[in-house]
Every structure is written in structure tokens, then in C-alpha cells.
Amino acid sequence: MTRSAAPGLLHAPELLHAPELLHERVLPWYASATRDLPWRRDDATPWGIFVSEVMLQQTPVVRVLPVWQEWVQRWPTPADLAAEAPGEAVRAWGRLGYPRRALRLHAAATAMVSRFDGAVPGTEAELLTLPGVGTYTAAAVATFAFGERTTVVDTNVRRVLARAVEGIEYPATSPTRAEMTRAESLVPVAPREARTWSVAVMELGALVCTARTARCDQCPLVDVCAWRLAGHPPHAGPARRGQSWHGTDRQLRGRLLAALRHSTEPVHRSTLEALSDDVVQRERCLDSLVADGLVEPLDDDLFALPGGSPST
Numbered sequence: 001m002t003r004s005a006a007p008g009l010l011h012a013p014e015l016l017h018a019p020e021l022l023h024e025r026v027l028p029w030y031a032s033a034t035r036d037l038p039w040r041r042d043d044a045t046p047w048g049i050f051v052s053e054v055m056l057q058q059t060p061v062v063r064v065l066p067v068w069q070e071w072v073q074r075w076p077t078p079a080d081l082a083a084e085a086p087g088e089a090v091r092a093w094g095r096l097g098y099p100r101r102a103l104r105l106h107a108a109a110t111a112m113v114s115r116f117d118g119a120v121p122g123t124e125a126e127l128l129t130l131p132g133v134g135t136y137t138a139a140a141v142a143t144f145a146f147g148e149r150t151t152v153v154d155t156n157v158r159r160v161l162a163r164a165v166e167g168i169e170y171p172a173t174s175p176t177r178a179e180m181t182r183a184e185s186l187v188p189v190a191p192r193e194a195r196t197w198s199v200a201v202m203e204l205g206a207l208v209c210t211a212r213t214a215r216c217d218q219c220p221l222v223d224v225c226a227w228r229l230a231g232h233p234p235h236a237g238p239a240r241r242g243q244s245w246h247g248t249d250r251q252l253r254g255r256l257l258a259a260l261r262h263s264t265e266p267v268h269r270s271t272l273e274a275l276s277d278d279v280v281q282r283e284r285c286l287d288s289l290v291a292d293g294l295v296e297p298l299d300d301d302l303f304a305l306p307g308g309s310p311s312t
Contacts, residue, residue, distance in 0.1 A: 019186045021224060022164070023197060029220035030200030033207065037061065039068070039144075040199070046120035046145035048072045050108070053140045054101050061206075067094050078109035079118040085307025090294055091261045099257060100292055103306070104132030122146045143198050149191040151184040152198035156205025161186070163209060167226030169235040170211075252276055252285045257294060266302040 038044060039052035051071055055064045071092060075081035081089065086106045093102035108130045112118060120141065121127050127138035142148040153175060161183060162171040171179060188194045208215045214232070216222050227233070255275050260267050276282040286303075289295040296306045 019188075022186060022221065023188055023193070025220040025224070026200050026204060027193070027196055030196065030203055034199075034203060035061070035207075037065070044145075045072075045076075046122070046141070047076070047078055049145040050120050050137075050141050051105065053137050053144075054105050054108075055096060057101065057136075058098055059096050063096060067092070067096055075109075077118060078112040078120065081106060081109040082113045085305075086293075087296070087305025087307040090257070090305050094261075095254070095258070097254070099294055101132075103293055107131040108133060120145065122148075124148055124150050140198075143195050147191050147195055149187065149189075149194040150198075151180065151187055152202070153180060153183050154202060154205075155211075156202045156209075157183065157198075159211060160201050160205045160209045163214065163227035164221050164225045167230045167233070169227060169233065170237065172237070249281065249285050249288070252278075252281060253289055256282075256285055256289060260295060260303060260305050266298050266304040269301040269303070272303065 034040070037052075039049050048068075052064070052068055055068055055071075071081075074092065075084070084106075086103055089102040089106040090099055093099050111130050112120060115129075116126070121130070122142070123146070124138045124142035127133055127141055128135070130138075136152070136154055139150040139152045140154075143150050143152055158171040158175065158179065161179075162168050165182065165186075186197075188197050204219070204221075208219050214227075216225070216228055219225065222228065252275070256272055259271055259275065272286060273282065286295065290297060293306055296304050298304055
């Protein structure tokens with residue numbers, strides 16, 4: 001396969017056997033299109049990168065950035081966070097959503113202190129031993145913080161490769177073994193180039209090849225993308241539904257948790273009851289917050305963030 005070949009002859013099997021063709025397009029594009037984000041700078045610490053990767057899961061950069069900055073200023077090392085009650089992590093999480101991630105960060109920081117001398121472990125295998133750390137986070141931190149050659153696959157990467165290589169609009173609901181093998185085969189051999197490739201494909205999915213809009217005119221893969229060359233066939237799988245919000249348990253859980261985060265004292269049940277007239281839903285949400293470890297009942301009528309009464 002040469003770059004002079006007719007674009008119409010390019011399809012998934014050829015791209016899989018010539019990953020350098022993708023590298024030649026995506027890596028230079030990233031060099032000019034990359035966003036200036038603090039966790040990508042040369043002075044970013046492994047802990048700062050770790051925090052960013054947890055915060056960025058299911059949350060856009062614009063919402064993460066101010067919270068991340070507050071976190072790394074307040075807790076510049078894992079030991080600083082581990083020394084606090086877990087409820088303080090929940091409080092500082094603010095409105096990022098999916099607040100159990102705050103507890104996972106606190107638990108991971110505690111494990112780093114007890115097992116890794118207060119440092120972020122430097123290999124994917126070690127990172128996977130931390131509580132709450134899954135395949136994606138371990139691979140991302142190993143690559144972006146320590147330069148390990150790994151396969152980093154998030155929703156953006158899956159979508160870009162589904163379109164460019166497989167010729168379909170969206171990947172399957174959950175990653176398949178074949179999909180992960182394919183992604184691994186496309187990672188450059190050199191660790192430094194592999195690191196750049198991983199973040200570059202993520203950035204391409206976040207800025208250009210987005211879930212809602214494929215900006216093909218801005219894409220460096222425009223003349224080799226299997227999905228575009230096939231005429232942009234529509235998604236053939238189950239209908240994709242956007243997440244509802246108003247009136248959901250998730251919304252009410254957020255309101256209940258916000259009342260606790262904003263209080264310097266334990267919150268009385270009556271304050272929480274005033275947030276919703278739906279008794280069944282309210283008690284269900286409160287019970288789920290307790291079960292998730294995000295709320296601690298001090299007695300039948302008083303509630304606080306985990307770790308006891310909030311600090312004043």
C-alpha cells in the first residue's frame with residue numbers, strides 16, 4: 001500500500017495491514033490541533049495525570065478543568081488526599097457527576113500511600129491493583145505519565161477506529177476482543193510515538209469525529225476512512241438513546257448530595273425531605289447514596305459525607 005494508491009481502493013483490511021498510513025495522517029494533525037491542557041504539559045505530575053483520567057471519564061474537559069485545578073492545588077500528592085476524610089473528596093468533587101469516582105480516587109490515593117510509598121505506580125500491571133482502577137485508567141496513566149507502550153481505548157478511540165477502519169458509524173455497546181486486538185495492532189512500536197498516537201486518536205474523536213457530528217472536511221483521515229468511502233452507512237445496531245436527566249434518580253441523588261456538600265454541619269432529614277415530594281423516590285435515592293458510601297447516616301435523622309461530621 002502506498003500513499004499514491006487511489007483513495008477508493010482503501011478499505012479496512014488494507015488499513016489494518018498498513019497502520020503507518022494512519023500514523024502519517026493522525027500524528028501530524030495532532031501536533032497542530034492539540035489543546036493546551038495542564039495534564040498534557042511536560043511538567044504534569046503522574047498524580048495530576050491520574051486525577052485527570054478519573055475525572056474525564058464521562059465528563060467533558062470544560063467541566064473538569066476548574067475542578068482538576070482545585071484538586072491538584074489542594075492535594076498535590078496522593079498522601080495529601082489520603083490524609084483527608086473521604087467525604088472531603090466528595091465535597092470537592094462538586095457537580096462533575098458520578099461522584100463515586102471521588103471515593104475511588106481517595107481509595108486509590110490511600111493504597112498508593114500504603115503500598116507504593118505515596119507514589120503513583122509506574123506500570124499498567126501495578127496500576128490495575130489499585131482499588132477502582134480499571135483497564136482504561138491503568139493503560140492511560142501508564143502511557144501518558146510513564147511512557148509505557150500500552151493500548152488506550154476509550155469511547156472516542158473506539159468511535160474513530162470503528163469509522164476509519166471498520167466502516168461503521170458506531171462500535172458495539174461494549175468492547176469486543178476483536179476490537180481490542182485491532183486497536184492494539186494499530187499502536188506504533190516506539191513507546192514515545194505510541195503515547196502520542198493514543199492521545200491523538202482520543203483528540204480526533206473529541207474534536208472532529210464526534211458522536212453527534214462527523215466533521216469529515218476537517219479530518220486527516222478523510223480520504224482513507226472506510227465509513228466515508230462506503231457512503232456513511234447509518235448505524236445498524238440498536239437505537240442510541242441520549243441520557244435523560246430531569247426527574248431521574250440521578251438528578252435527585254445529585255440534589256441530596258449537594259445539600260450535604262454545601263453544609264458545614266450534619267444535615268437533618270427534614271432538610272433532605274424538603275428537596276422532593278416523592279417519598280418513594282427520595283428514600284430510594286438516599287438509601288442508594290448510603291449504599292454507595294457517599295453518605296453516612298449518623299443516626300436516624302442526621303446525615304453527613306463519609307468520614308463523619310464535615311470539617312468546619
